[in-house]
Amino acid sequence: TAESQGLPPEIQKQVSDYVRLAERQFQRCLESAKADGDVAASLDSKAAASFLMCFLHGFMSLAQSEKSKASLRRMVKQMLSQLRK
Numbered sequence: 001t002a003e004s005q006g007l008p009p010e011i012q013k014q015v016s017d018y019v020r021l022a023e024r025q026f027q028r029c030l031e032s033a034k035a036d037g038d039v040a041a042s043l044d045s046k047a048a049a050s051f052l053m054c055f056l057h058g059f060m061s062l063a064q065s066e067k068s069k070a071s072l073r074r075m076v077k078q079m080l081s082q083l084r085k
Contacts, residue, residue, distance in 0.1 A: 019053065026052045030083070039083050048083060055079050 007015070026049035033039045039048075059075065066072055 022056075023049045023053050033083075043083065051082075052079075 027045045030039060030043060030045035030048050034041055034043055034045065059072070059079075062075075063072055
């Protein structure tokens with residue numbers, strides 16, 4: 001987290017605000033996908049948006065050390081399959 005990285009409070013707030021904004025954007029995209037029938041109508045878009053943020057955070061950390069692009073692509077494909085019908 002921003003706090004654990006020793007960032008100044010004003011930067012911590014900017015990071016937190018960005019994370020909340022990104023999560024809301026994911027939620028909006030998922031709501032749109034539900035309306036278009038691209039994901040299950042029963043999908044909890046708020047929970048799924050949180051799931052995507054967690055995945056993204058972990059994925060970015062892993063991508064720094066993972067050498068195989070194919071492996072990273074498989075991870076993304078698997079994550080996306082969790083959102084589909």
